Amino acid sequence: MERKVYADHSATTAVRPEVLEAMLPYFTEEYGNPSSIYAIARSNKQAVETAREQVAMAINAKADEIFFTGCGTESDNWALKGIAESYAGKGDHIITTSVEHHAILHTCQYLEKQGKRITYLPVDEDGVVSVEALKNAVDQDTILVSIIMANNEIGTINPIEEIGAFLHEKKILFHVDAVQAVGSLPIDVQAMHIDLLSLSAHKFYGPKGVGALYIRKGVKLRSFIHGGAQERGRRAGTENVAGIVGLGKAIELATSELEARRAQLIPMRDRLIDEVLRRIPYVRLNGARENRLPGHVNFSFQFIEGESLLILLDMAGIYASSGSACTSGSLDPSHVLLAIGLPHEIAHGSLRLTFGRENTMEDVDYILEKLPPIVERLRAMSPLYEDFIKSQN
Amino acid sequence: MERKVYADHSATTAVRPEVLEAMLPYFTEEYGNPSSIYAIARSNKQAVETAREQVAMAINAKADEIFFTGCGTESDNWALKGIAESYAGKGDHIITTSVEHHAILHTCQYLEKQGKRITYLPVDEDGVVSVEALKNAVDQDTILVSIIMANNEIGTINPIEEIGAFLHEKKILFHVDAVQAVGSLPIDVQAMHIDLLSLSAHKFYGPKGVGALYIRKGVKLRSFIHGGAQERGRRAGTENVAGIVGLGKAIELATSELEARRAQLIPMRDRLIDEVLRRIPYVRLNGARENRLPGHVNFSFQFIEGESLLILLDMAGIYASSGSACTSGSLDPSHVLLAIGLPHEIAHGSLRLTFGRENTMEDVDYILEKLPPIVERLRAMSPLYEDFIKSQN
Amino acid sequence: MYSEKVMDHFMNPRNMGEIEDADGVGTVGNAKCGDIMRIFLKVEDGVIQDVKFKTFGCGAAVATSSMATEMVVGKTVEEALKVTNKAVMEALDGLPPVKVHCSLLAEQAIHAALWDYAQKHNITIEGLKPPVEDIEEIEEEE
Ligand SMILES: Cc1ncc(COP(=O)(O)O)c(C=O)c1O
Ligand SMILES: Cc1ncc(COP(=O)(O)O)c(C=O)c1O
Ligand code: FES
Ligand code: FES
Numbered sequence: 038m039e040r041k042v043y044a045d046h047s048a049t050t051a052v053r054p055e056v057l058e059a060m061l062p063y064f065t066e067e068y069g070n071p072s073s074i075y076a077i078a079r080s081n082k083q084a085v086e087t088a089r090e091q092v093a094m095a096i097n098a099k100a101d102e103i104f105f106t107g108c109g110t111e112s113d114n115w116a117l118k119g120i121a122e123s124y125a126g127k128g129d130h131i132i133t134t135s136v137e138h139h140a141i142l143h144t145c146q147y148l149e150k151q152g153k154r155i156t157y158l159p160v161d162e163d164g165v166v167s168v169e170a171l172k173n174a175v176d177q178d179t180i181l182v183s184i185i186m187a188n189n190e191i192g193t194i195n196p197i198e199e200i201g202a203f204l205h206e207k208k209i210l211f212h213v214d215a216v217q218a219v220g221s222l223p224i225d226v227q228a229m230h231i232d233l234l235s236l237s238a239h240k241f242y243g244p245k246g247v248g249a250l251y252i253r254k255g256v257k258l259r260s261f262i263h264g265g266a267q268e269r270g271r272r273a274g275t276e277n278v279a280g281i282v283g284l285g286k287a288i289e290l291a292t293s294e295l296e297a298r299r300a301q302l303i304p305m306r307d308r309l310i311d312e313v314l315r316r317i318p319y320v321r322l323n324g325a326r327e328n329r330l331p332g333h334v335n336f337s338f339q340f341i342e343g344e345s346l347l348i349l350l351d352m353a354g355i356y357a358s359s360g361s362a363c364t365s366g367s368l369d370p371s372h373v374l375l376a377i378g379l380p381h382e383i384a385h386g387s388l389r390l391t392f393g394r395e396n397t398m399e400d401v402d403y404i405l406e407k408l409p410p411i412v413e414r415l416r417a418m419s420p421l422y423e424d425f426i427k428s429q430n
Numbered sequence: 431m432e433r434k435v436y437a438d439h440s441a442t443t444a445v446r447p448e449v450l451e452a453m454l455p456y457f458t459e460e461y462g463n464p465s466s467i468y469a470i471a472r473s474n475k476q477a478v479e480t481a482r483e484q485v486a487m488a489i490n491a492k493a494d495e496i497f498f499t500g501c502g503t504e505s506d507n508w509a510l511k512g513i514a515e516s517y518a519g520k521g522d523h524i525i526t527t528s529v530e531h532h533a534i535l536h537t538c539q540y541l542e543k544q545g546k547r548i549t550y551l552p553v554d555e556d557g558v559v560s561v562e563a564l565k566n567a568v569d570q571d572t573i574l575v576s577i578i579m580a581n582n583e584i585g586t587i588n589p590i591e592e593i594g595a596f597l598h599e600k601k602i603l604f605h606v607d608a609v610q611a612v613g614s615l616p617i618d619v620q621a622m623h624i625d626l627l628s629l630s631a632h633k634f635y636g637p638k639g640v641g642a643l644y645i646r647k648g649v650k651l652r653s654f655i656h657g658g659a660q661e662r663g664r665r666a667g668t669e670n671v672a673g674i675v676g677l678g679k680a681i682e683l684a685t686s687e688l689e690a691r692r693a694q695l696i697p698m699r700d701r702l703i704d705e706v707l708r709r710i711p712y713v714r715l716n717g718a719r720e721n722r723l724p725g726h727v728n729f730s731f732q733f734i735e736g737e738s739l740l741i742l743l744d745m746a747g748i749y750a751s752s753g754s755a756c757t758s759g760s761l762d763p764s765h766v767l768l769a770i771g772l773p774h775e776i777a778h779g780s781l782r783l784t785f786g787r788e789n790t791m792e793d794v795d796y797i798l799e800k801l802p803p804i805v806e807r808l809r810a811m812s813p814l815y816e817d818f819i820k821s822q823n
Numbered sequence: 824m825y826s827e828k829v830m831d832h833f834m835n836p837r838n839m840g841e842i843e844d845a846d847g848v849g850t851v852g853n854a855k856c857g858d859i860m861r862i863f864l865k866v867e868d869g870v871i872q873d874v875k876f877k878t879f880g881c882g883a884a885v886a887t888s889s890m891a892t893e894m895v896v897g898k899t900v901e902e903a904l905k906v907t908n909k910a911v912m913e914a915l916d917g918l919p920p921v922k923v924h925c926s927l928l929a930e931q932a933i934h935a936a937l938w939d940y941a942q943k944h945n946i947t948i949e950g951l952k953p954p955v956e957d958i959e960e961i962e963e964e965e
Binding site: 041043045048049050051052053054057060064065066068069070072073074075076077078106107108109110111113114138139140141143144146147237239244245246247260261262263264265266273274275276277278279280344347348350351356357358359 | 434436438441442443444445446447450453457458459461462463465466467468469470471499500501502503504506507531532533534536537539540630632637638639640653654655656657658659666667668669670671672673737740741743744749750751752
């Protein structure tokens, strides 16, 4: 049998067995509506509150600052649209970066149509946002800065603590999209001066369809989903109890295993980067070499196109992506790769390989065995490569 | 052992075993991101599309008119806020009823703050909206009418088909909150001329935290949750695959068993109503006698208060509610009971018992055994009852 | 996402490569997706004797190039002109909607190669328009 290597953990992860086990009773036995009054619903409510504490613990917040949502995207939408509205009296300016996830970017574009002013900060060639540019961008109308903690496409980590300290002093609210960071990087909303933080369970071996938003006490944030009094009146809708329990268990495990996970993944990432750069010509690493998520690799192979590469890797049992999964319906090259300065045709040939807890060094070896001939085969087909070789002679 | 009777199916239901079984593989095995390109994600995408067809089939829509959401509340928010914005050029008037679920009412109140004009139609003493009042309320600025199909608190069913025919002629969009109706009433968006319809899986033995919105082809509806290209660019966020599969399976089962379920529940409902009215004095049935959800009963017991009643029932192993679970955090009497003309003190003493597939006629008998002495006990405690009895002498 | 035929032509592309002394070479690109296709033709007595392609593009782009080359080989230049992107798509059992333009790339690359052949041999081919740099211009006309 051929090997199967799932190397797309930044897209989504499998629910781990302990998490599923924790969730199961809440589908069929403990199914009461947690907002109900009777005893059988109470254990249910308790389970939700335990999960809230688990999330709070993981990011050094208080339990009553955690609000459960339907996904990371909802958390991002809520934070941005909510602050834009709740602080409209104070100002209309929001600052973000040009390399955010679409959950932030498309929300910002929507807010622009509503008359808000958005500044998209540039990033350097590693994908790191410039703190200098941020300092120059804030003005007296700036109500919110939203920065991705670790980039989903290129893995680069931003200087959140430094930015948080600056914004804290300026009294400007700070939202952080930490969807990719939870379970991979230590997070401390106090030390980092974060006021709002988004996370999503399925990125750290929890279930899909449940996320959370941390809202620092004192931050005004109007509801995004109006209705019943769930989540202390701030997020309506019958609680996804099983999902919330899964999120809680998953974040607890991910946080307690953070160091072990990093120790597992960083050598895999580093070997893959070093060996690919050594064995394959005309390839570049996208994102920072060191300052990146532990299991995260993104390459651009000149002269070849991403989709073809993915299909051939798929045939070889290697599951990867060419950036963000949410945009696979689109033909546009990645806005992140363009933002770090790649030309269009190279941005098209990018490959993201992201490792997780089930991967081993043998998986890396397997990729190193399969990838070079695939790249070669596609280059042999490529008119761009032909032109390039001819121009060399 | 005492009996346990869960009679709060309008609040939420247990996931049925067949549904959970259908969901399980999507947590741990088929966990790929459905937006990904590789083969293992494809079965996942296929599962989502099958669920979409199951939902479409259940309401006589087309699969590409079904969009999955995080809950019924999100569907309601999306429909109303989206139409208000997408049709702002056409008008600013929305009509709804005074007995909607909070997911609609609070959204309407939010829209009022945004400058929209909302008409809340009155209902008769059964809780049925007046078609006459609706006809008088529409004007040239009316862009949307949103009517609950079956009321969650009192079970009353509205004349959706008649309203749909009128609105279709007037070319006014029609949204229906069918969260309580799916699995209990036949639904046909064509015959009923419905343009948008909300539903939520956990009300028909599916999981919590997943819903759907039907959007008739041709209806413009801006995104509510912005981000990735999921759900054909209209609802961002990584798909809750397991939840969606559960919703699909649950709606398929609920629809195929619709008649059997009605045949099971209606006699239980009717016996409970008849016997309680016969055995307990000073009690009224809230909502229509016949024109109501099959397993749905709502009483008001004069001189006693709802919470006390619920606690004593809980002690006796009977799990019920005093209206909508989402408002249990609130002390206000139900807006629905006030709308059907109940005075405050009586609205406070209401009890909702809602049966589902696991209930039997023995459960009804058990309630009939336990309820009268509990009511008597509370009345013995009540100064209102004392006053009343004295006034009778 | 792709039909079995598309996958087959993608995995085992027919006529991939170059013709050293080609009678006509055409290259077209699509700025929207950044993809590029090149067709080489060998023509004798108005009949296409040999055809080869090179493609920088997605799975559909590779498969449509491969299929298109199979469909024009042995045909007269006039017949080759009538091999439309629709015909190529049908031969592949269809393409996903976002991939329709990939088949247009194949059609236009063949036209561009035929144009180049006509130019070099000083002939005119009935109904053949000069090639465009970017096939998006054509898509917008439709
Ligand atoms: C009529 C009605 N609409 C909307 C909802 C909201 O559904 P959910 O709790 O799944 O968000 C409910 C139930 O809570 C309901 O009964
Ligand atoms: C950085 C980032 N933000 C937000 C999201 C959205 O999360 P979800 O898909 O759970 O809505 C993702 C992942 O898709 C992400 O990587
Ligand atoms: S006396 Fe308890 S709610 Fe009023
Ligand atoms: S996506 Fe451009 S050729 Fe296929």
